[in-house]
Amino acid sequence: MKTKGIITILATGFIVASFTLNVNTSDQKKPWPVPAAAKAKKNEVPSNAESIKAGKSLWNTHCKSCHGAKGLGDGTKASQLKTDPGDFTKPDLQSQTDGEIFYRLSEGRDDMPSFKKKIPDEEDRWSLVNFIRTLK
């Protein structure tokens, strides 16, 4: 009977700890500072059909597997990531300047790769920003 009681207490403790840990990790957002100059940088590529099409093509090749087809953060690899890929339809991302988005996708951090070498043409990365704007 004593053993049952200990098991019940341990199980309850484990469940409570699990929830607490989950809450802690999902609530914690590591700051990702963007230099002021990068934040203020203007988008060099006008957002038109051609640019959005180019951005969508790059999104499908480089971003979709983690961020999902619609930017909901539900790509096939999302569950393997240590960091939350985020929901790009929400103001959390959409309220950022083009320059901030451009900087973050260019530089990368943790699970997020740096794309300035894989997509070396800046115009292509601006087109990707233009496509990301269509996800809201």
Place this chain on the structure above:
Amino acid sequence: MKNYNKILLQLLAAFVLLMLSAGQSFAQDSTEEAPVIKKVKPVKNTFGSVFIMDNQSVMVPIKGTLEMAIQHRFGTVDNGKKDLYGIFAPSNIRIGLSYAPLKKLLVGAGVTKERMQVDMFAKYALLEQTPGIMPVSATYFGNVVIDARDKSNFRNSVDRFSYFNQLIIARKITDEFSVQVAPSFSWFNNVEAYVDSKGNIREKMHNYHFAVSVAGRYKISEKSAITAGYDQPLTQHPTDNPHPNICLGFETTTSSHAFQVFAGNYYGIVPQSNNMFNQNDYTVGQFVIGFNITHLWNF
């Protein structure tokens, strides 16, 4: 051989016509959709990988790209269930590594199971298709291959060497459809010979071989494509003339990978071996299943 030449001429004529007509439509599209004057840039991603099944594609990766390639060719499918359509038959494998140290240049090396061939290659983008400026892309590909089997197979060390030179000319006709044509020249320092009835030593094959390859890709989605290719031998040898190669496949690409699975007649992976020694005959169903996998890292 006459038939082959006729087919080849027809293919080349079709390719030239396709390029000319596509050039017109491309120019029209670009003037209609881009009223704002902007700097034109070379087209990107003519193909999804440096390979297109049994051949090199026109593509040269961006500077700083390291690429690992694993290429596999199973046995011929004509034994049916006996060896699961060649999948359980002895297979041919190449493992390669390449790097782009400069813009437009790729260098690399690999080793192939068949005759333990060690290859070292270079690939350089000579021309880049640019709307309104350059209608096609052109890339040179060349290699040196050392047959690294035991020395008992060779009289002289130089007999181990063979060479391959190819000019790849391609056009991305639409966002979905790209095509390339690639004449090539192969050279083997040593070829087999035989003694005729009069006691004279005769070459079975010439040391050299000319060939031409045509290949295309049609994208069926952003990441997937259907690929097709044809390789035509041109040189007529005294004996053992090689057979052409027909291949059809599927390609899927991601940010860091390209995967191609296909059926063709080439069992070899080193291009000069394929062009000169292919004895798989498509007319009797001697196809092999093959795949190429590449992984890219950008530094």
